[in-house]
Amino acid sequence: MDLSQTTATALLAALSARRLLAADLMRETLDRIAAVNPPLNAIVALRDEEALMAEARALDAGPVTGPLHGLPIAVKDLVNVAGVVSSQGSPLYRDHVPEQDDLIAARMRAAGAILIGKTNTPEFGLGSHTFNPVYGATRNPYDRSKTCGGSSGGAAVALATGMVALADGSDMMGSLRNPAAWNNVYGFRPSWGRVPPEPVGDVFLHQLSTLGPMARTPEDLGVLLDVISGPNPRHPATPHNQPVSPVQAADLSGMRIGWLGDWGGAFPFEDGILDLCQDALSVFVQQGAQVEAVAPPFDAERIFESWSTLRSWSVAASLAPQSEQRAQLKDTAQWELDQGQALTAMQVHQASVVRSDWFRRAAALFEGFDALILPSTQVWPFELELPYPTEIAGKSMDTYHRWMQVMIPVSLIGLPCLSVPVGFGAGGLPMGMQVFGPRGADASVLSIGAAYHDATGWPQNRPA
Numbered sequence: 001m002d003l004s005q006t007t008a009t010a011l012l013a014a015l016s017a018r019r020l021l022a023a024d025l026m027r028e029t030l031d032r033i034a035a036v037n038p039p040l041n042a043i044v045a046l047r048d049e050e051a052l053m054a055e056a057r058a059l060d061a062g063p064v065t066g067p068l069h070g071l072p073i074a075v076k077d078l079v080n081v082a083g084v085v086s087s088q089g090s091p092l093y094r095d096h097v098p099e100q101d102d103l104i105a106a107r108m109r110a111a112g113a114i115l116i117g118k119t120n121t122p123e124f125g126l127g128s129h130t131f132n133p134v135y136g137a138t139r140n141p142y143d144r145s146k147t148c149g150g151s152s153g154g155a156a157v158a159l160a161t162g163m164v165a166l167a168d169g170s171d172m173m174g175s176l177r178n179p180a181a182w183n184n185v186y187g188f189r190p191s192w193g194r195v196p197p198e199p200v201g202d203v204f205l206h207q208l209s210t211l212g213p214m215a216r217t218p219e220d221l222g223v224l225l226d227v228i229s230g231p232n233p234r235h236p237a238t239p240h241n242q243p244v245s246p247v248q249a250a251d252l253s254g255m256r257i258g259w260l261g262d263w264g265g266a267f268p269f270e271d272g273i274l275d276l277c278q279d280a281l282s283v284f285v286q287q288g289a290q291v292e293a294v295a296p297p298f299d300a301e302r303i304f305e306s307w308s309t310l311r312s313w314s315v316a317a318s319l320a321p322q323s324e325q326r327a328q329l330k331d332t333a334q335w336e337l338d339q340g341q342a343l344t345a346m347q348v349h350q351a352s353v354v355r356s357d358w359f360r361r362a363a364a365l366f367e368g369f370d371a372l373i374l375p376s377t378q379v380w381p382f383e384l385e386l387p388y389p390t391e392i393a394g395k396s397m398d399t400y401h402r403w404m405q406v407m408i409p410v411s412l413i414g415l416p417c418l419s420v421p422v423g424f425g426a427g428g429l430p431m432g433m434q435v436f437g438p439r440g441a442d443a444s445v446l447s448i449g450a451a452y453h454d455a456t457g458w459p460q461n462r463p464a
Contacts (some may be wrong), residue, residue, distance in 0.1 A: 003028045004162025005460065008071065008220040011165055015070040022070030026056035029072045033163050039144060042157035043074045043164075044135045045085040046117035055114050057392065067227055068166075069112030073288045076155055076169055077118040077135075078125050081105045084115070087125040089132030091328055102198050104168060104211050104228050106188070111227045116159075119154030121165060123330050124319065127176045127388060128377075128404055130154055133330075137384055140182060142429050146381035149179035155214050156183035160459070165216070166224050172209035172311065174377070174407030177419035179216060181376035181432025184421045185459050186449065188221045191439050192414025194241050199234035206314040207237070207414060216459040218418065220450040222247035225442070242443070249454050250447035253288035258369040260409075262294065267406050268298035268392040270379045272425045277375045277433045280422035283455050294372065297365050298358050300405070306358070307408045308399065309343060309351035317338020331388075332400045359413040366438040371448055376419045376432035378406050410434060416442040418449045421458035429457075 003011070003025060014020035030049055037043050052072075059070050080086045080098035082105075085092045101109060109115055123132040130153025131137035138153045140146040141161050148157045152169030156179035159167050169176045171189040180187030195211040197203075213224035223243040231238045259281060262269055281291045313335040319329070326334050365372070379389050389403040390396065397403050410417045417436035424430055435452070437445045 004032050005216075006165065007217050007246070008223060009217070012068065012071060012223065015366040016064050020440070022056040022059045022114070023053060025070060026052055026072055029116070029163065034043075036161045036163055039139065040141055040157050040161065040223070041136055041138045042120060042148075042154040042161070044077060044118050044120050044154065045087075052114065052116055059112070059114070060387035065112035067111050067223060067289075068108060071113050071166060072116045073108055073113045073156055073166055074117045074119045074155070074164055075108070075115055076152055077121045078151070078170055079105050079168070081115050081118070084117060086118070086301060087134045089121050089134055090324060091133050092325060094134050095305060103196060103232065107228050119152070119158055121151045121154060124257075124333055125151040125170065125172070125175060126175060126315070126330070126332050126336065127151065127400060129388060130179070138167070138378075139384060140381050140429070143172070143427070145384055146429065147182070147384055147386075149182040150376075151175040151383065152214060153179045155438050156180055156185055156187070159183070159185045159214055159216055166220055168211065168224065168228065170209060170211050171411070172348075173411050174400060174404050176212050176214060176419065177407060177434055178404065179374050180419040181421070182381045182430055184430035185214060185216055186218060186221055186421070186447065187419045188212050188225065189410065189417045190225060190442055191416045193237040193239060194442060195225070195228050195304060196229035196230075196232035196235045196238040196298050199232060201412065202317065203235050203237070206317065208310060208314050208411065210414070218446050218453050219247045221418075222446055243274065244443040244446055247443075247446045247450050249451040250444070251288075252284060252448065252451050255260075255284075255289040255370045255448075256368065257284050257289050257291045258365070258372045259291055260296075260372055260374045263300050264296035266296065267297070268377055268395040269375065270393060273375055273378065273380070273431055276422050276425060276431050277373070280420075280433060281373065283452055287451060294365075294369075298409075302354050303358055303408055303412055304402075304405055306351040307412050308339075309347055310355065310412070312336050312339035313343055315350050320401040330443065335400070346464050355412050358409070362413060362415070363438060371435050371437050371445065374406055374409065375433045376406070376434050378403055380425060380427070380431070381429050407434075410436050415439055416445045418445050420449055420452055421456070423458060
């Protein structure tokens with residue numbers, strides 16, 4: 001068994017049956033990290049080896065503790081983990097060691113996972129390029145001169161290189177989906193509210209960001225999603241979710257799938273991306289689905305303007321405690337603070353009206369389609385030294401996140417969305433596309449993804 005590429009589902013079955021010891025898996029994991037991580041910089045704040053081995057041996061000596069029993073997991077560095085430096089990629093928190101876990105970390109720990117350290121992220125998770133002044137940049141394993149994406153970039157690289165079998169991430173604009181696409185793995189953005197956020201500060205107004213799982217198969221995604229999902233009485237928006245596991249491949253016969261492409265020309269793309277995604281659509285056709293091109297269902301600029309307003313409002317609110325130290329924040333964080341603090345209540349209200357209009361239009365669209373598809377990103381992984389793309393195919397980008405506009409139709413209205421790998425471009429770099437459904441259709445989207453995975457198995461493949 002090659003533990004570095006074995007599915008989490010297979011590892012967990014072996015651990016629970018005692019065919020595999022947690023100590024043996026931990027030893028393999030630490031050896032893999034030592035061999036692979038240094039040039040990539042995906043895992044940071046790794047805990048002491050002796051402490052990790054002792055924790056694994058203690059699990060072997062006791063009863064099976066839960067669905068993640070004995071599985072090593074590195075937690076995204078936007079999440080507080082007790083006893084582990086939790087920096088958020090910011091110099092302001094370079095030495096911050098929390099005394100207790102955030103909710104998602106506590107749920108993974110209670111399920112039997114061994115939390116080994118952190119995965120790297122941009123400062124405060126801003127931007128889809130993983131670099132920060134605390135740990136530096138995380139490199140793409142398919143080309144170390146390129147970005148791995150973000151903000152869950154460290155998690156995606158750790159998965160792609162077999163350092164971990166499961167990873168958590170978070171997604172406001174595309175942070176689970178973009179790095180999944182650029183590292184040949186799966187990233188799942190759940191329906192907003194399915195995975196409760198940390199119940200601190202305002203818990204009613206900001207319905208954008210969500211936590212979610214990343215993995216090398218949709219079946220593995222389901223395992224972690226069930227662990228981190230579920231109601232939290234301290235948060236008003238979390239529903240009582242039905243489990244999605246075990247995720248099984250859907251019968252795609254007769255399903256209607258809509259291809260939104262470049263949204264009628266509204267989204268510019270670098271060469272080769274749309275072609276690769278369109279080739280991947282044939283997988284659904286071969287399994288009996290009907291794939292149809294869909295005309296732009298809503299004005300793309302109205303969606304972007306609504307998103308920009310609500311995002312800046314939300315980010316500025318989250319950064320308010322650091323506003324007196326703004327000089328120590330990166331330029332994009334300062335920009336978000338300025339944008340958000342300048343907004344009026346009525347501007348926020350109008351942005352939410354547009355969001356509501358788009359939600360109603362999308363709901364009507366899903367009356368005729370089982371799923372919709374968009375590419376996962378508009379550009380190929382770019383040079384590590386570039387903070388963000390400023391133009392695509394000759395079209396200038398007017399903000400630091402405009403280049404990720406293709407993510408916003410999903411993010412703005414909190415739909416469940418799976419980024420699936422679609423193969424490799426001419427330069428050997430990975431790409432992905434988004435498969436999404438109506439709010440609450442998490443299990444259905446994952447089962448469609450499982451059927452696609454059974455036919456492709458991209459994370460288990462490499463470019464020629």
